[in-house]
Structure formats: structure tokens, C-alpha cells
Amino acid sequence: MESDSVPKGKMRTGYTTGTSATAGAKAGVLAILNQEKIGLIDITLPKKSKIQIKVEKCEFDNQSAHCYVIKDGGDDPDVTHGAEIHTNVSLTANVGKIEIDGGDGVGRVTKPGLGLEVGSAAINPTPKKMITENITEIAQDLLKKNGIKVLISVPKGKELAPKTDNPRLGILGGISILGTSGIVVPYSTASFAASIRQSIDVTIAMGNDTVVLTTGGRSEDYARSIITLPDHCFVQMGDFSGYTVQQCAKKGIKKAYVAGFIGKLTKMGMGVKQTHVKGSKVDMEFLADLAQKCNASDDTIQEIKKANTARHVFEIVSGKDLKGYFDLVCAQVYNQLRKHSEEKFDIDVIMFDFDGNTIGKYPR
Structure with a gap:
């Protein structure tokens, strides 16, 4: 890909x-x-x-x-x-x-x-x-x-x-x-890691201690429409969420908004620190378990288990009106990233749908 x-x-x-x-x-x-x-x-x-x-x-x-x-x-x-x-x-x-x-x-x-x-x-x-x-x-x-x-x-x-x-x-x-x-843009881990560190350094040098971490250009555009912060506070972490929050902890960031779509956020919630498509895939059992916690019907749970992609799960869940489901995915991301960051700063997780509407948040 x-x-x-x-x-x-x-x-x-x-x-x-x-x-x-x-x-x-x-x-x-x-x-x-x-x-x-x-x-x-x-x-x-x-x-x-x-x-x-x-x-x-x-x-x-x-x-x-x-x-x-x-x-x-x-x-x-x-x-x-x-x-x-x-x-x-x-x-x-x-x-x-x-x-x-x-x-x-x-x-x-x-x-x-x-x-x-x-x-x-x-x-x-x-x-x-x-x-x-x-x-x-x-x-x-x-x-x-x-x-x-x-x-x-x-x-x-x-x-x-x-x-x-x-x-x-x-x-x-x-x-x-x-x-x-x-x-x-090349996936060189070394140059990518340097770019993340540099972005966080710039945020701090400009006197800010809050960052908005996004998985790419589109999630950044959507995040900008709901979070009012200077340009230098927005950091594209791509697929390297674990590394990015570790760097935030190390460099003294006080708050991070983490924003993305269901695919990458699910991988983060599963505890995958490097979510590039070649290295990991979404576990439908994981997403089905979350549906069970939202009291989904057995049919819906089976449908999610057989889903093709995380986006497919988004379509299934949106059609069933499973209250709190996307918030629950965000809660899993929150728990994982808090661990990676040694709980050194506050984290807000935001999930967008593919039109830029906020469909999940944690904490609420």
C-alpha cells in the first residue's frame, strides 16, 4: 500500500x-x-x-x-x-x-x-x-x-x-x-523520528505545551477545524504513535489531543505502536468484543467478526446505532497511549468519520 x-x-x-x-x-x-x-x-x-x-x-x-x-x-x-x-x-x-x-x-x-x-x-x-x-x-x-x-x-x-x-x-x-x-513521502524510520522530535521541539520552543497528534493530512485538517491552536502545535505522527507519545513525555508536553479515523485508532487501541499497514492489521475480534460491551445483538457481533476492514465496521456500527461504541474505541486508545507515555501528560482521543464529523471521544 x-x-x-x-x-x-x-x-x-x-x-x-x-x-x-x-x-x-x-x-x-x-x-x-x-x-x-x-x-x-x-x-x-x-x-x-x-x-x-x-x-x-x-x-x-x-x-x-x-x-x-x-x-x-x-x-x-x-x-x-x-x-x-x-x-x-x-x-x-x-x-x-x-x-x-x-x-x-x-x-x-x-x-x-x-x-x-x-x-x-x-x-x-x-x-x-x-x-x-x-x-x-x-x-x-x-x-x-x-x-x-x-x-x-x-x-x-x-x-x-x-x-x-x-x-x-x-x-x-x-x-x-x-x-x-x-x-x-519516504518511510524512513530515522528521518521520520527526527521529524517528530523536531516538531515537538518547535512547539516547546514557541512556548506551548499542548500538541495535536494526527495520523495524516486529512485528520490534521479535521482536527484544525475543532481545535484552535497555533500551526506549530499540530504534529503528524503518521503510524508512529508509541514513539510520539514517548517523546512528548520526555520533552515535557502537558497535553496531547490524538485525532484519527477508525482504522489507525483501532490499531492503537489494540496496543500496536507502529500502525503502518505492512506491519499490522485490524483484529475484528477486538472490535466485536467492544460491540458486545455496548450490548450489540449476536447478529451484529458476528457481522463485525466477518467485517472486511475497520471502515466496514464503522459502516455496520453506524447502521445499528450502537451508542458509545466509538467512544469505547477511543477509551482503548487512551489506555494504551497513557501506558506508553508513563501517564506523564493528559490525553484526549478524538475519532472522526470520513466527512470530518467527531463520532468518538475519550474522555467525554
């Missing part, structure tokens, strides 16, 4: 499969418009910065184009590093519509709990949005008379898929097109 939630060290960043697909799609549309090969393409990332990407191959006619980009993971080469991400772009009669689908080597979703429709291609919402926005930027006139279809394929996707979490998650037949910020 790719990750783009870790603060930048001194290693070389790369870009996600989503950014690679966006580059191919935009280059394809530009090739149709200008009737010329595109060798380099500028892409606008979700946070509006730009990145230039090399297009390895570009073929086109008046109605369609085929481009591919080689995915570059920077200094955090995951299994998709070096993979060819192909895009076929074609004009359709669906005026004004941009359709995005997956072809060979892009997985199909067969289980719920991923925030994607069962049966659809495993292309996450952020890459879809990136592709749509980057195409719209250059093709407004074209879209007044035509629709545009983008088909993403990965020739080696079927071979790469077993090396990812996809089979376990019920994504079959290929890899996923992923990314939340568009770039991949």
Missing part, C-alpha cells in the same frame, strides 16, 4: 499511482487537443501544488490517445514502484461527462468497507477527483461537444496484487489506484 501521510525527511519523494494515472490522462487529452506527442506534463496535486511528470509513451489520433507513465515511489519504493500505469483516453457522445474506469491490472472491489462501490474499479476518490480536475482545466471547450472516457490499466497489476493487501481486502484482479496528497 502507498502512504503519503508522513512528514518529509531528507529523502526523495515520489508520486502515487493516482498521480501517475492523472499524468497519463491529462497528457492523452492534450495530445488529442494539440495533435502532438506529450513528453512532459504538469499535474496539479490535491493541495494545488504542481508536479512535472515524464510521459514514457504517447500515441494519439483525432478521437483517442494512449499514454503511459512509470510510477516512481521515490526513496520509499513499494511494490508498485517502476510499474507502467497506462491510460486510454477516448472521446464519447456523453457531452460534458468525464468517465473513469479500470481496465486490465486494476483491481475490482468485491467487499464493502472500502468507501468504494462493490463491483467498481479500485480507484480511490482522490485520484478520480485529480483526473477530473486536471482534465477539466485544459478541456473546457472540448467538453462542450464531447464526453471523455479514461480507462486506466496496469499491465503487471495482476502479478503485483498478491504482494499488496488487496486480496485480503477483497480487491481482486489487480492493484488499486491510490493516494490522498498525490505524493509519496
Whole structure:
């Protein structure tokens, strides 16, 4: 799996499969418009910065184009590093519509709990949005008379898929097109640890003793909307929660808000100190036990035990209105992190749903 939630060290960043697909799609549309090969393409990332990407191959006619980009993971080469991400772009009669689908080597979703429709291609919402926005930027006139279809394929996707979490998650037949910020920041434990220590040092140097620890960019954005503190108090701890609270204890922090989504918080509640996806997975028995404590029915408990992902559990629980369930997950996180921090400072745990609403807290 790719990750783009870790603060930048001194290693070389790369870009996600989503950014690679966006580059191919935009280059394809530009090739149709200008009737010329595109060798380099500028892409606008979700946070509006730009990145230039090399297009390895570009073929086109008046109605369609085929481009591919080689995915570059920077200094955090995951299994998709070096993979060819192909895009076929074609004009359709669906005026004004941009359709995005997956072809060979892009997985199909067969289980719920991923925030994607069962049966659809495993292309996450952020890459879809990136592709749509980057195409719209250059093709407004074209879209007044035509629709545009983008088909993403990965020739080696079927071979790469077993090396990812996809089979376990019920994504079959290929890899996923992923990314939340568009770039991949290296997972070097040393540079990451240095970045956390530095962030806490800056907070203290600025005269603050309160931090907001988040698992990534999105949880930080949501935390900022409910916690009013200066920028320097927000620390992205990524997957290294145990290390981060130990550093907070050591450096004299007095209070930490810990904010995230159900997946990472569940792992923390289980006592996993390093929650990177390769190193741990969510234990459904653990989540089912918590449901039992909330007086869930036997059917609901069984449903949770068979759930595909923590997000799937979130969907099940939200549908059953199990009062206090998410607070209970937060309480488990609180207990674990208080242990790691030797109970040297106060901790508030906050869980967000995927739209940024607060659904769980401990203490209340």
C-alpha cells in the first residue's frame, strides 16, 4: 500500500499511482487537443501544488490517445514502484461527462468497507477527483461537444496484487489506484523520528505545551477545524504513535489531543505502536468484543467478526446505532497511549468519520 501521510525527511519523494494515472490522462487529452506527442506534463496535486511528470509513451489520433507513465515511489519504493500505469483516453457522445474506469491490472472491489462501490474499479476518490480536475482545466471547450472516457490499466497489476493487501481486502484482479496528497513521502524510520522530535521541539520552543497528534493530512485538517491552536502545535505522527507519545513525555508536553479515523485508532487501541499497514492489521475480534460491551445483538457481533476492514465496521456500527461504541474505541486508545507515555501528560482521543464529523471521544 502507498502512504503519503508522513512528514518529509531528507529523502526523495515520489508520486502515487493516482498521480501517475492523472499524468497519463491529462497528457492523452492534450495530445488529442494539440495533435502532438506529450513528453512532459504538469499535474496539479490535491493541495494545488504542481508536479512535472515524464510521459514514457504517447500515441494519439483525432478521437483517442494512449499514454503511459512509470510510477516512481521515490526513496520509499513499494511494490508498485517502476510499474507502467497506462491510460486510454477516448472521446464519447456523453457531452460534458468525464468517465473513469479500470481496465486490465486494476483491481475490482468485491467487499464493502472500502468507501468504494462493490463491483467498481479500485480507484480511490482522490485520484478520480485529480483526473477530473486536471482534465477539466485544459478541456473546457472540448467538453462542450464531447464526453471523455479514461480507462486506466496496469499491465503487471495482476502479478503485483498478491504482494499488496488487496486480496485480503477483497480487491481482486489487480492493484488499486491510490493516494490522498498525490505524493509519496519516504518511510524512513530515522528521518521520520527526527521529524517528530523536531516538531515537538518547535512547539516547546514557541512556548506551548499542548500538541495535536494526527495520523495524516486529512485528520490534521479535521482536527484544525475543532481545535484552535497555533500551526506549530499540530504534529503528524503518521503510524508512529508509541514513539510520539514517548517523546512528548520526555520533552515535557502537558497535553496531547490524538485525532484519527477508525482504522489507525483501532490499531492503537489494540496496543500496536507502529500502525503502518505492512506491519499490522485490524483484529475484528477486538472490535466485536467492544460491540458486545455496548450490548450489540449476536447478529451484529458476528457481522463485525466477518467485517472486511475497520471502515466496514464503522459502516455496520453506524447502521445499528450502537451508542458509545466509538467512544469505547477511543477509551482503548487512551489506555494504551497513557501506558506508553508513563501517564506523564493528559490525553484526549478524538475519532472522526470520513466527512470530518467527531463520532468518538475519550474522555467525554
